Amino acid sequence: MSLNSLKDVYVDQLQDLYSACAQSHAVMDDLAGAAENDDLRAALEAGKDGIADGMSKLEHLISGHGAEVGGEHCKGMEGLVAEARAHGLEEDFGDADARDAMIITQYQRMAHYAIAGYGCCAAFANRLDFMDEAETLSQMLEAAYSGDRHFSGIAQGQVNRAAAE
Template sequence: MAIANLKDIYIDQLQDIFSANTQSEKVTRELAEAASHPELKRALTAGVEGIEEGRRTLSEIIKSHGADPTGEFCKGMEGLVKEARSHGLDEDITDADARDAMIITQYQRMAHYGIAGYGCLAAFAKRLGLSEDAHKLQKCLDATEHGDRTMTEIAVGGINKAAA
């Protein structure tokens, strides 16, 4: 698709974040399985549920504009997922608390990609006069930011100290 205007960018980036969520969902499940701290496991499981909800919302929005949700492959998230697997799952980390700290790091990097994407999309939707889309995207942004804050609280609340 040739990009000629903000609406084209909007559709392209909706598809990009849909792809990002598709990729991050699987590795987040794997991170949840690898985590040892019960609160971290719960937060990652909630993260998977949030990612799934985001994918449903994005799919609905994309289809409402006559586009295919799978029309784009997110290479940015592909790299973040590789890093999450390499450092959070495959790395030889002998201490469970240290692994949990690394898992949080990797999850937050993926979440920050989502925060940037949802923020841009919500702004685009507002500029395009798509108030319903903007509202839905803002809810996705808020949920992703909440997940990020939860991970920070878990890290600062004990995992980082235990890993030190």
Template sequence: MAMTSLKDIYLDQLQDIWSANTQSLSVVNELGRAAQDKKLSEALIDGANGISDGIAELEKLCSDHGISPSAEHCKGMEGLVKEARAHGLSDEITDPDVRDAAIIPQYQRMVHYALAGYGTLVAFANRLGLDGDAAVLQKCLDHTYDGDRRMTEIAVSGGVNKDAA
């Protein structure tokens, strides 16, 4: 698609974040199964459910704009997913507490990509006067921030980092 307007960029970015979410979903589920800490595992499962909800919302927005969500492949998330598998699910991590501590930053890196994507989309939708889109995307952004804060809480106050030390 030729990029000749902010709307073109907006639609391209909708497809990009959909691709990012679909790629991250499977590894987040894998991380959730690998986590030993119950709160961490539950947070990752909740995160996967939030990603699934985001995918559904993005599919609806793409449909409303007459575009296919799968027209774009997010290479950025592709790399983050590879890193998450390599550094969060590595067979070289033999201590379950250390694995839990390794899982959190891998998840948060993927989340931070989503935060940037959703934040940009909210700004674009607002500028374009797409109030309904902006509200949906803001909800996705807020849920993503909540998941990021929850991970930090589990790492710092929940004891995951302490147990790994």
């Protein structure tokens, strides 16, 4: 697809976000299964549900523009998921709390990719006067921010302290 307009860029980035979400969704069960901290495990499971909800909304937005949902493969998230697997799951940890700290780190890197994508797409939708879509994307952005803050709270309130002991 040739990107000749802001709308083309917008749809391309919606497809990229969908791919990113699908890839991060696939690693969430593994991260939750490796987490020792109960609050972290529950947050990862809730995060997976949030990602699935986001994918459903993105699918609706993309198909509303007559584009293929799977039209893009997100190389950025591919790398972040590989890092999450390598550093959060495959790395040899002598301490479960240290692994939990790493899992949070890897999750938040993936979440920050989504935050950047949702923010850009919301701005594009606003400029294109796709006001309903802009509102949906703004809500998705806030949900991603909220999840990121929740993980920071788990890290700062429990996991980092335990990992430092």
